[in-house]
Amino acid sequence: MAADRETVAGLHVLRIDNFSATKDLGVGKEIVSSTFRVAGHNWCIKCYPCGDDEDSAGWVSLSLVFDPFLAMDEVQAECRFTLMDCVTVGEPVPSELLCLHTFSSTDDSLYTEFIERNKLESSHLKGDCFQVRCEVRVIKEFPPIPPPELHRHLGDLLASQVGGDVTFKIGDEPFTAHRCVLAARSSVFMADLCDPGKDTMAQVLIDNMEPKVFKALLHFIYANELTGIDDDNKIKMVQHLLVAANRYDVPRLKCICEEILYNSVDESTAATTLRLAEKHGCRRLKEACVTLLKNLLASVQGSEGDTCSLASTTRKKQRSG
Secondary structure, three states, X not given: XXXXXXXXXXXXXXXXXXXXXXXXXXXXXXXXXXXXXXXXXXXXXXXXXXXXXXXXXXXXXXXXXXXXXXXXXXXXXXXXXXXXXXXXXXXXXXXXXXXXXXXXXXXXXXXXXXXXXXXHHHHHOOOOOEEEEEEEEEEEEEOOXXXXXXXXXXXXXXXXOOOOOEEEEEOOEEEEEOHHHHHHXXXXXXXXXXOOOOOOOOEEEOOOOOHHHHHHHHHHHHXXXXXXXXXXXXXXXXXHHHHHHHHOOOHHHHHHHHHHHHOXXXXXXXXXXXXXXXXXXXXXXXXXHHHHHHHHHHHHHHHHHHHHHHHHHHHHHHHHO
């Protein structure tokens, strides 16, 4: 899952007066702007009127500088320097975009050779001063929201049996659970376990259900997922789970079981699945079984018709012979 991103923009204007006097500063000497804030971080601009180093001598260089509040602070940002109040008409405005950069305490600046000093003096000064607008765009990334884990936590709670206040007995096998969880997920359990008009029982006997089916039912109620279904007994187990889901009013589990059976109907399961669908109100599943059985019957009747026709033809040939 991708992290959410937010862009926070801000700007600051650096004004350099008496620019002609800066030629005596020399290479590597800077003029520093006042501190400004963008996206909760402190920034400043450094201007090197004669260049930052010998390689950039003859250029007016600019640098966006990050001032981290903490040593481990990091921030992603880009900036654009644009010359303001240009006096030369018809020429493009000097502007420089500095691409996205990760600022930190060990890498705190983004630098560019902005404009040649001679060109600035001859074409863009206004009253021996100039202004540069610095637009800063900070990219803030937020970690993705974790997926819901409620059902995983409830599944762990069921497995741990911590705080269990009711025990179900299926044959000789006990299952400890939590009344409030069962009641929240099943109207039948709500009526059986939390009705103030009924006696509160610490142990409930369950009949007409196999332990492994009830275990799978409980797990689904808590963890919202099927478990305990092997390929060898898949259809039979799902049929039993559908009955259990209908019995305890767990509609999502019933729909899942119906979908599995619908996609698995064949000649060997159609009859039993049809009886199940009729009894528990699974209309779509019933229609699939009926359609399959009709097609099988039509196929058998067609085969019988072909056999009778072949036998009749054989008898005619024998009589004519």
